[in-house]
Amino acid sequence: MWLAQYYTTLTKCREIVPDLCSMQLYLYCSSKTDYTEIVPVDTDDEETQMLFVDAFLQNNRLEHIVQVMGYHPKYLDSFLKTQQYILRGDGPLPYDYRHYIAIMASARHQCSYLINLHKTEFLLCGGEETWLKGLDHIPQKLRDLYEIIKILAHRPWLISKNHIEKLTRGNDNWSLAEVMHALIIIAHFHAMCSFVYGCGIHPEIDEENGHTFRPSSSSDSEDNHSSSNSHSGSPTSTDAAAGIEALMERMKQLNETGEEPTQEEMLARFQKVESQSLELEAGKSQLSPKASILCYVEDPSFGYEDFAMRGAVQEIPTFRAQDFSWEDQGYSLANRLYSDIGTLLDDKFNTAYNLTYFTMGPNTDVDTSSFRRAIWNYIHCMYGIRHDDYNYGEVNHLLERYLKSYVKTVTCYPERVSKKDYDNFMRGFKHSEKVHVNLMLLEAKMQAELLYSLRALTRYMT
Numbered sequence: 001m002w003l004a005q006y007y008t009t010l011t012k013c014r015e016i017v018p019d020l021c022s023m024q025l026y027l028y029c030s031s032k033t034d035y036t037e038i039v040p041v042d043t044d045d046e047e048t049q050m051l052f053v054d055a056f057l058q059n060n061r062l063e064h065i066v067q068v069m070g071y072h073p074k075y076l077d078s079f080l081k082t083q084q085y086i087l088r089g090d091g092p093l094p095y096d097y098r099h100y101i102a103i104m105a106s107a108r109h110q111c112s113y114l115i116n117l118h119k120t121e122f123l124l125c126g127g128e129e130t131w132l133k134g135l136d137h138i139p140q141k142l143r144d145l146y147e148i149i150k151i152l153a154h155r156p157w158l159i160s161k162n163h164i165e166k167l168t169r170g171n172d173n174w175s176l177a178e179v180m181h182a183l184i185i186i187a188h189f190h191a192m193c194s195f196v197y198g199c200g201i202h203p204e205i206d207e208e209n210g211h212t213f214r215p216s217s218s219s220d221s222e223d224n225h226s227s228s229n230s231h232s233g234s235p236t237s238t239d240a241a242a243g244i245e246a247l248m249e250r251m252k253q254l255n256e257t258g259e260e261p262t263q264e265e266m267l268a269r270f271q272k273v274e275s276q277s278l279e280l281e282a283g284k285s286q287l288s289p290k291a292s293i294l295c296y297v298e299d300p301s302f303g304y305e306d307f308a309m310r311g312a313v314q315e316i317p318t319f320r321a322q323d324f325s326w327e328d329q330g331y332s333l334a335n336r337l338y339s340d341i342g343t344l345l346d347d348k349f350n351t352a353y354n355l356t357y358f359t360m361g362p363n364t365d366v367d368t369s370s371f372r373r374a375i376w377n378y379i380h381c382m383y384g385i386r387h388d389d390y391n392y393g394e395v396n397h398l399l400e401r402y403l404k405s406y407v408k409t410v411t412c413y414p415e416r417v418s419k420k421d422y423d424n425f426m427r428g429f430k431h432s433e434k435v436h437v438n439l440m441l442l443e444a445k446m447q448a449e450l451l452y453s454l455r456a457l458t459r460y461m462t
Helices: 002-013 020-031 046-059 064-069 073-088 095-107 112-124 129-133 146-154 161-168 176-199 218-226 238-257 263-279 326-337 341-354 369-382 393-398 401-412 419-424 431-461
Strands: none
Touching: 046 064, 046 073, 064 073, 064 176, 064 431, 073 095, 073 176, 073 341, 095 112, 095 146, 095 176, 112 129, 112 176, 146 161, 146 176, 146 431, 161 176, 161 431, 176 326, 176 341, 176 401, 176 431, 238 369, 238 393, 263 369, 263 393, 326 341, 326 431, 341 431, 369 393, 369 401, 369 431, 401 419, 401 431
16 A cells, blocks of 8 residues: 555656656565664655655665654755765765765774665766775875874864865865865764664665674673663653653753853863763773775774873863854855855754754653753763853753763764663653754764864865
8 A cells, every 4th residue: 555655655756756666666675674763664754755755766775874864854854955965966076986985984983884885876876896995996085085084083183284285285186175075075974873873773685794783792681681671761661751850850950040150160060071071981892893894994993082181282272162163164164165065064953953842751842952952062072172152060960871971982982882772871762862862963973073174174274
């Protein structure tokens, strides 16, 4: 029945739909996957269904990452427009370069799901097959980009105008427009790795190296088994419901206090949150990269290091968002060098930041703004970005330790996330709400990388 509905929907959307029969067959097969935490292709939500059709027409497949984002159609619409533009729209970089940069960026976080997708896309757009043997087989121009890819993936505060200068000088030099395009693709796919791991997204068709959640250790499994009765993670769990009620009470207290701390107090609270992040344990589940991924990786031991351990403060000071912000500087620079991309990114950032259904678990009519703001600014804090007008006391007031640990793992060590990590954070919240948090992680991380890289680009240009 639903295949007939899809046929009707498709014919309304497009005068000509290529390979309609194969599309219907693929969607049917995809819907039979045993991975249940995705929006089904035959969803009753017309807006989401239309977006799935658009996604298929763009990619010749309906990816699970799209179906997971389908819980939030307003965001998915913005995401699809942006990704379509940077990978297939007008822009300074050739199409094969775009997909190869996506492969290199994804490899830093061992994300075989994205690597395999874009190896296929790379070949479909005419890419040289020998390049897929690894970094030793690609043009020097692409090799020159790798240092920036590595730094932005793990310690974006290290990027400087000298990195930009190296790209724009000498043989095989990059234009500023090409640099801008590349920086956006790099940040986009680093952030996408976090989303893929954070939601435990599986490949649409089983692949040898396809990503699933990292397996928990035996002790983890025992913990899960022993706590399965008292902590089912369902919205009706007594403990989970109590946790949500406690969070809502803390949010209410914030709204009622109307506290106005001094700038000195604000700075002290930022530094406290920053130093406390050092004590958090990130996910422990860690596997060695496969050879099929290592061929796209140089210096695999280089990873995230807590910003608070960066060394001399004079050399790498805290990034003050008021000195260089996306709204005041980044947006206009992006649009200037790469037409329309700033507008698309701005819409995507704002959609993820402001998205709300006024719910928390089973509760309705809830103002979630303070909770969302705390998560966004906490992610920026881990990258050394401080918002002078934000009271970082709210982070400790609203984000419990397990949530902080999950946020740190997904943001900084996404390849370590396990199913236990996902199951145990924000117990009692709906799956769609956990996906929403992961969307904020994606966008806040991407914006943080862009703030550092665009500031370096500005300093080079001036």
